[in-house]
Amino acid sequence: MTIAPPVVQTAPPSATSGGRSGSVTWMAWPALVAFVGFGVVPLIGVLLLSFTSWNRLSQDIPFTGLDSWRSVLSDPGLPHALWVTFLIMALSWLFQTPISLLLGVFIAAQKRYRSVLAVLFFVPLLLSQAAISITYKALLDPNFGLGAGLGWPFLQQDWLGDSTLALGVVVFVVSWQFIPFHTLIYQGGVRQIPASMYEAAQIDGAGRVRQFFSITLPQLKYTIITSSTLMVVGSLTFFDLIWVLTAGGPGDATRALAVDMYQRGFKADLMGPASAIAVILVLVGLALALGLRRLGGRDASSSQLEGV
Amino acid sequence: MKRRSFLTLSAGAAAGAALAACGSSGPSETSGGDTASGEASYWFLSGPPGEPIRQGAVDRFNKANSGGQIKVTTFQNDAYKDKLKTALGAGQAPSIIWGWGGGGLKSYVDNDQVDDLTDWFAQNAAVKDRLFPASFGPATINGKIYAMPCETVQPIVMFYNKEVFDNLKLTPPTTWGEVMDIVPKINAANIAPFSLGGQSRWTNMMWLEFLFDRIGGPEVFQAVFDGQANAWNNPASLRGLTEIQNLIKANGFVKGFSSITADSNADQALLYRGKAAMMLHGSWSYGIISAEGGSFIKDGKLGYTSFPTVEGGTGDPSNTVGNAGQFLSIYSKASDAQKETAKNFFKSLLDDTEQQGWIETGGVPIVKGGDAKLASSPDKDFLNFIYQVSSNAKYFGQSWDQALSPTAAETLLDNIAKLFQMQISPQQFADSMNQVIGK
Numbered sequence: 249m250t251i252a253p254p255v256v257q258t259a260p261p262s263a264t265s266g267g268r269s270g271s272v273t274w275m276a277w278p279a280l281v282a283f284v285g286f287g288v289v290p291l292i293g294v295l296l297l298s299f300t301s302w303n304r305l306s307q308d309i310p311f312t313g314l315d316s317w318r319s320v321l322s323d324p325g326l327p328h329a330l331w332v333t334f335l336i337m338a339l340s341w342l343f344q345t346p347i348s349l350l351l352g353v354f355i356a357a358q359k360r361y362r363s364v365l366a367v368l369f370f371v372p373l374l375l376s377q378a379a380i381s382i383t384y385k386a387l388l389d390p391n392f393g394l395g396a397g398l399g400w401p402f403l404q405q406d407w408l409g410d411s412t413l414a415l416g417v418v419v420f421v422v423s424w425q426f427i428p429f430h431t432l433i434y435q436g437g438v439r440q441i442p443a444s445m446y447e448a449a450q451i452d453g454a455g456r457v458r459q460f461f462s463i464t465l466p467q468l469k470y471t472i473i474t475s476s477t478l479m480v481v482g483s484l485t486f487f488d489l490i491w492v493l494t495a496g497g498p499g500d501a502t503r504a505l506a507v508d509m510y511q512r513g514f515k516a517d518l519m520g521p522a523s524a525i526a527v528i529l530v531l532v533g534l535a536l537a538l539g540l541r542r543l544g545g546r547d548a549s550s551s552q553l554e555g556v
Numbered sequence: 557m558k559r560r561s562f563l564t565l566s567a568g569a570a571a572g573a574a575l576a577a578c579g580s581s582g583p584s585e586t587s588g589g590d591t592a593s594g595e596a597s598y599w600f601l602s603g604p605p606g607e608p609i610r611q612g613a614v615d616r617f618n619k620a621n622s623g624g625q626i627k628v629t630t631f632q633n634d635a636y637k638d639k640l641k642t643a644l645g646a647g648q649a650p651s652i653i654w655g656w657g658g659g660g661l662k663s664y665v666d667n668d669q670v671d672d673l674t675d676w677f678a679q680n681a682a683v684k685d686r687l688f689p690a691s692f693g694p695a696t697i698n699g700k701i702y703a704m705p706c707e708t709v710q711p712i713v714m715f716y717n718k719e720v721f722d723n724l725k726l727t728p729p730t731t732w733g734e735v736m737d738i739v740p741k742i743n744a745a746n747i748a749p750f751s752l753g754g755q756s757r758w759t760n761m762m763w764l765e766f767l768f769d770r771i772g773g774p775e776v777f778q779a780v781f782d783g784q785a786n787a788w789n790n791p792a793s794l795r796g797l798t799e800i801q802n803l804i805k806a807n808g809f810v811k812g813f814s815s816i817t818a819d820s821n822a823d824q825a826l827l828y829r830g831k832a833a834m835m836l837h838g839s840w841s842y843g844i845i846s847a848e849g850g851s852f853i854k855d856g857k858l859g860y861t862s863f864p865t866v867e868g869g870t871g872d873p874s875n876t877v878g879n880a881g882q883f884l885s886i887y888s889k890a891s892d893a894q895k896e897t898a899k900n901f902f903k904s905l906l907d908d909t910e911q912q913g914w915i916e917t918g919g920v921p922i923v924k925g926g927d928a929k930l931a932s933s934p935d936k937d938f939l940n941f942i943y944q945v946s947s948n949a950k951y952f953g954q955s956w957d958q959a960l961s962p963t964a965a966e967t968l969l970d971n972i973a974k975l976f977q978m979q980i981s982p983q984q985f986a987d988s989m990n991q992v993i994g995k
Binding site for chain 1: 638641642644645646647663664667669754755757810811812813814815816817822825826831961962963965966967970973974977979
């Protein structure tokens with residue numbers, strides 16, 4: 249889990265502050281020091297650890313070269329964990345993006361009841377992931393949960409004990425928590441779109457649906473990329489939610505990379521292989537973040553306002 | 557997790573501990589203690605019912621001894637395990653290390669982190685001779701004793717709901733054949749034959765521990781423990797793995813068992829609410845049912861018996877598995893004065909007051925002849941049963957995941973989860989377990 253910060257931090261820190269003379273660069277120092285201290289140094293530590301066979305107990309850490317990497321890369325558990333991670337990533341993106349886009353557009357309008365709804369939509373994000381997971385776990389319990397209590401046959405399924413359903417539940421709960429956040433991003437994005445464009449469209453006789461597809465959606469291109477980057481990179485680090493809901497189970501159906509790493513490192517005392525997985529996580533996260541950035545084109549991080 | 561004590565450890569706490577493990581790895585100032593005066597540090601698990609009893613034992617010791625004192629720090633279960641490993645890795649462990657013996661203790665021994673107590677026990681035969689001989693099993697590594705057994709014995713027993721059996725006019729099974737016979741009958745009444753908190757994985761493991769022992773005797777797992785090549789390919793182990801999958805196919809376990817955690821005590825609730833007829837679980841379940849099950853025990857509805865025999869099996873039916881005790885070791889880097897304090901403390905353990913305390917929580921102290929004290933308890937029937945099972949057992953097997961090294965144990969639990977999920981066959985299970993033998 250030491251790898252979470254650097255993934256997120258790689259994009260912003262240095263690039264944006266450039267351009268002006270050296271006199272202001274000292275302002276970047278605190279951020280740089282924090283980034284190096286809490287991001288780069290642990291990252292190097294993890295990289296070094298992946299070439300050892302430390303068991304967390306002994307005070308000397310034996311250097312074993314590529315042994316950990318060999319054992320991780322030859323383990324059929326790794327492709328499975330990668331597959332589960334990508335599945336959760338893709339499904340939760342597919343599930344979250346349309347819903348939060350529509351909700352964001354909906355609550356962007358300046359109407360009082362929509363502001364009230366916006367506050368309500370936001371509540372799930374304020375809850376801790378562990379609390380959410382415990383609640384859902386209790387609600388979905390096959391014997392004492394919602395289904396058994398209400399007697400609704402549809403709800404009386406073995407939600408977390410069936411491989412396919414369990415994965416679906418993880419995606420749903422993740423989405424339930426993070427849709428509010430992305431809704432907020434989209435709301436902000438929609439409010440940046442100049443009203444004059446809609447006025448012009450109305451004069452041309454465009455209806456609401458046409459306006460949405462011809463103005464709102466294209467104008468939100470960079471918001472979609474930002475939101476997707478956060479979703480995709482963030483989904484690599486899902487751990488507590490999966491751990492509490494399913495503990496990677498049933499069997500290994502929801503054993504994502506982060507869960508796999510925790511189990512190897514802290515349950516099986518295999519710090520070397522766990523560190524190797526951590527490095528893989530960082531690399532996958534970097535690749536995804538860069539890929540999405542490229543998708544947005546060169547101007548993705550520059551301001552859009554003047555370009556209207 | 558749960559089985560180590562009655563402590564209700566919520567999944568949230570577990571997750572919190574998991575997160576805390578990432579950040580809080582700094583050395584602790586509590587670990588050293590005052591080395592000159594012999595103030596020894598002692599870490600143990602917090603929460604009822606164990607904490608007040610452990611604390612009481614320390615308080616009485618500190619009061620009775622003006623010299624070396626004991627300083628206590630308590631932790632929740634999972635937080636403790638992580639903290640202790642980090643502290644050992646940093647050379648900052650407490651003078652007295654509370655633990656479960658077996659594979660965990662062996663890893664401390666391999667890293668020279670705990671003291672060999674064999675000679676001390678030889679010189680203080682009285683300390684050793686008053687305890688259950690079986691409790692020294694998990695404390696013994698390579699023929700040497702590295703820990704002082706303490707607290708209570710916790711065998712795994714077969715609980716059943718008498719009311720369900722009466723209503724269905726059935727008797728609890730005594731053989732595996734009878735188990736397979738009554739499963740469809742209980743299912744027909746819309747009741748689950750067996751309750752199981754399968755997400756916790758070690759709960760499933762208890763079934764295999766008994767099946768292996770009943771079919772092939774303790775030798776089957778001993779071969780694995782001793783690191784013999786391909787030990788899991790023993791016909792007895794393959795038969796045991798097949799039998800359990802047959803039981804799963806016959807819907808022997810409650811629907812959704814693989815999503816039920818033992819931490820939530822839902823498995824016990826299924827039994828006392830009559831949704832399941834039987835449950836194979838640790839003796840600590842009695843305490844949970846008596847605390848949470850209303851008048852279930854008072855109304856005489858809780859039955860308990862030993863694991864059934866298996867047709868054609870060679871294992872002794874008196875054999876049992878579980879926790880033969882808890883264990884205290886002495887940190888090798890503690891000062892001589894601290895070690896002296898610790899050993900004096902060991903001598904004071906399980907005095908009458910402490911024994912009484914454990915008995916009141918529904919535990920059986922690992923003291924020979926301790927059954928005399930059980931008579932005054934309202935739970936005397938159950939406690940006597942546990943005492944008889946534990947003291948008469950020809951062989952008291954340690955839970956596999958605690959007997960093995962953490963690395964092998966994790967692979968084991970992983971494969972058990974897949975076996976119970978029908979993701980792998982018995983032979984696939986054996987094959988992947990054979991690869992981690994001796995690791």
